[in-house]
Amino acid sequence: MAINWFKYSSPASFYVLAGKMIPLFSIAATILFAVGLYIGFFVAPTDFQQGEAYRIIFIHVPAAWMSMFLYVMMAVWAGIGLAFNTRLSSMMATAIAPTGAMFTFLALWTGAIWGKPMWGTWWVWDARLTSELILLFLYIGFMSLQAAIDDPRRADKAGAVIALVGVVNIPIIYFSVKWWNTLHQGATVSVTSSPKMAATMLTGMLIMSIACWMYAIAVILIRTRTIILERERHTSWVSELKGVSS
């Protein structure tokens, strides 16, 4: 049986598919956030060095990971849209940007508020913090550039260029704690060595990260559907849609 792989690259059929997927991801996000926060606040023990202040980690690290992952996802979709001229992938990139910017802001905010009691300062211009701030500016730049161009297809192309050039910042953020002498601590969790934290702390952090993923997918799918409707509003399938024609 031949499978039509391109079926869901058409905005009209993706609209229907995404509509079915949103409830699943929303429910998963809600449950995982509840479990993750429960572990973070009621199961994970007090840190012997940082006391209770370390509990910021359960939102700080997932937010910082998401800020980087989502940027890469955004650049990949924007790049595919630029290379193959596929409308849906560009719409995905546009839909990812606000959520990515939100997580970047949260990573910076929770980092600052964690830095104050631990380092004695809200902010330092060290490599990790500065490169993360540049990430926020890249997201904002991407969104404002797209908002400034009236023709959506041209906005997609211009945005894709910013997104792809900005990818160079991602390895800089990730390796900044190794390459430079920073105030920010090194990676707590890495692929090559065993985690340097208690098992329950790690579990809570990973569950919170998966929760953030589920949340991000749900909210990005809702936004993608809205963008599809905005751009395809003159087509017959939109006018026949339930909620529009009724």
Added chain:
Amino acid sequence: MIWASWSDFFDMGGYGFYVWGSYIVSVICIVGEVILVLKRKRTLLKHLSLIHESTKEEKINETTS
């Protein structure tokens, strides 16, 4: 159990301001984003159905006149 009482829980070992300052802002951002994205969708659907209604009326007018 880690916490002796609720006030102990809210105090967070003296770091209450920092811990809750992080989580409250995070909740505001996440809930706010959900509200904004749903509002945008709802406004658009309403707008589209209004356009749909007006074009339907135009067609009816064209056929009757």
